[in-house]
Amino acid sequence: MRALKYADPWDLRLVEVETLHALRPHDVVVDIHYCGICGTDLGIASGFYPVAQQGVTIGHEATGIVAEVGEKVTNAKVGDRVVINPTPFCGACRMCESRRTNHCTNKMGTESGVSYDGAFADRFLTTQEYVHVLPEDVSLKAAALTEPLACVLGGVRQLDLSLPSPYTFVFGAGPLGLLYVWALSLRGVLPIVIERSEARLRSAGPRLPKGAKIYRSLEEARRSHFHDPEAPLDLVIDTTSGMLMELYPQLACGSTFLSVGLKTQDATIDALQLADRSLTILGSIDSRDGSFSEAFNLIASGLLPAEKLISDVISLEDYERAFSTLGCDIRNQQLGPAPDASCKVLLSIGGE
Ligand SMILES: [Zn+2]
Ligand SMILES: [Zn+2]
Structure with missing residues (x-):
C-alpha cells in the first residue's frame, strides 16, 4: 500500500x-x-x-x-x-x-x-x-x-454565546474560518468575515451561510456594514494567528478573543488592560x-x-x-x- x-x-x-x-x-x-x-x-x-x-x-x-x-x-x-x-x-x-x-x-x-x-x-x-x-x-x-x-465545535464550546452580539468577527475565510461561521450561525450568531486574500474572498462568498457578510478589511466592514468607523469588537475568532496584537487595544470591555491558527507568532499584551477591561483570551486545538x-x-x-x-x-x-x-x-x-x-x-x- x-x-x-x-x-x-x-x-x-x-x-x-x-x-x-x-x-x-x-x-x-x-x-x-x-x-x-x-x-x-x-x-x-x-x-x-x-x-x-x-x-x-x-x-x-x-x-x-x-x-x-x-x-x-x-x-x-x-x-x-x-x-x-x-x-x-x-x-x-x-x-x-x-x-x-x-x-x-x-x-x-x-x-x-x-x-x-x-x-x-x-x-x-x-x-x-x-x-x-x-x-x-x-x-x-x-x-x-x-x-x-x-x-471548531471544541472552540465554540468555550465561548459564552448567551449574549449574542452583531459585533462578532471571524478573521480568515479558509475552511477553518468558514466552519466557524457555520458553527456559530447554527447557534444563532452570524459573524462578519474578514479576508485579505482576493482569491479566498472570491471562493468564500458562495460557501457562507445565508446572510453572512465578508469584507477585505476590518475598516471596510466597519464602514460598509456598521456605518461606524469605531464599531466595537465583542467576539473575535482569529484563524490566521496574526491578529492578537493589532486588535488587542480595540477589544471591547468584556469581549473575547479566540485564537485557533497554528502559526508561531509572538504577541505582547498589557496585563493591566486584560483585567481592567475584563478581556478573555482563549486558544483551542483539536x-x-x-x-x-x-x-x-x-x-x-x-x-x-x-x-x-x-x-x-x-x-x-x-x-x-x-x-x-x-x-x-x-x-x-x-x-x-x-x-x-x-x-x-x-x-x-x-x-x-
Ligand atoms: Zn486538521
Ligand atoms: Zn486520557
Missing part, C-alpha cells in the same frame, strides 16, 4: 509500505477514500509546525470503507462507510476526567497524521471507538469535514469531549452542508499539486497565501 510520509521540512515522500491488517480484537482497518488537507499538514510539510514525527504518514481528516475488523468489533463491519476520529484519548487520565480529552496525557503526542501514522495512505489502522458508520445519504466527501468541524460526535451529527443531518466547502478533489499521487493549490509549494519551498480560489482540498485515495 502507498503512504505519504513526512521525511523532513519540504520533503514528503509517497512510498510503498507494508499493508495494514486488523490483528488485535478491536482493530478496524479502513480503505481510505478521501482525506482532507489541513493547515496542520501545510505546517508539517513546510517545517512551521515542528511537532510532527519524522517518518510519520500524515493526513487526519479521513473517510473510507471498512476493509478488516478484529473479532470483538461490534459497531462496524467490512464494507461499512465510515469517518475516522484521528484524536485518541484514554478516558481515564486527569485531562480526560476533566473534559480535556484533546490533551490526554496517555496518548503519544497529538493525533494520527502528526505523532503517529495517519491517513494519506491506502489504509489506516484504528480501533472500533474511533470509527463512525455513515448514513447512506451522507457522502464520503462531505464526511471528510467531520474532524475539522469537531475542532476535537474534545464529544465534539466529534456533535460534528458527525451536524454533517449527517445536513444542518451543516459540508460538501459546499470542498473546492478541489485531487488524487494522492498528485499531492504536490494539491498542496500548492493551498499555497504550499513543496518544490520551491515556499508557503504563502492560496493562489487560487480554493477552499477545502481533499486528496482522493480510493474514490467514491
Whole structure:
C-alpha cells in the first residue's frame, strides 16, 4: 500500500509500505477514500509546525470503507462507510476526567497524521471507538469535514454565546474560518468575515451561510456594514494567528478573543488592560469531549452542508499539486497565501 510520509521540512515522500491488517480484537482497518488537507499538514510539510514525527504518514481528516475488523468489533463491519476520529484519548487520565480529552496525557503526542501514522495512505489502522458508520445519504466527501468541524465545535464550546452580539468577527475565510461561521450561525450568531486574500474572498462568498457578510478589511466592514468607523469588537475568532496584537487595544470591555491558527507568532499584551477591561483570551486545538460526535451529527443531518466547502478533489499521487493549490509549494519551498480560489482540498485515495 502507498503512504505519504513526512521525511523532513519540504520533503514528503509517497512510498510503498507494508499493508495494514486488523490483528488485535478491536482493530478496524479502513480503505481510505478521501482525506482532507489541513493547515496542520501545510505546517508539517513546510517545517512551521515542528511537532510532527519524522517518518510519520500524515493526513487526519479521513473517510473510507471498512476493509478488516478484529473479532470483538461490534459497531462496524467490512464494507461499512465510515469517518475516522484521528484524536485518541484514554478516558481515564486527569485531562480526560476533566473534559480535556484533546490533551490526554496517555496518548503519544497529538493525533494520527502528526505523532503517529495517519491517513494519506491506502489504509489506516484504528480501533472500533474511533470509527463512525455513515448514513447512506451522507457522502464520503462531505464526511471528510467531520474532524475539522469537531475542532471548531471544541472552540465554540468555550465561548459564552448567551449574549449574542452583531459585533462578532471571524478573521480568515479558509475552511477553518468558514466552519466557524457555520458553527456559530447554527447557534444563532452570524459573524462578519474578514479576508485579505482576493482569491479566498472570491471562493468564500458562495460557501457562507445565508446572510453572512465578508469584507477585505476590518475598516471596510466597519464602514460598509456598521456605518461606524469605531464599531466595537465583542467576539473575535482569529484563524490566521496574526491578529492578537493589532486588535488587542480595540477589544471591547468584556469581549473575547479566540485564537485557533497554528502559526508561531509572538504577541505582547498589557496585563493591566486584560483585567481592567475584563478581556478573555482563549486558544483551542483539536476535537474534545464529544465534539466529534456533535460534528458527525451536524454533517449527517445536513444542518451543516459540508460538501459546499470542498473546492478541489485531487488524487494522492498528485499531492504536490494539491498542496500548492493551498499555497504550499513543496518544490520551491515556499508557503504563502492560496493562489487560487480554493477552499477545502481533499486528496482522493480510493474514490467514491
Ligand atoms: Zn486538521
Ligand atoms: Zn486520557
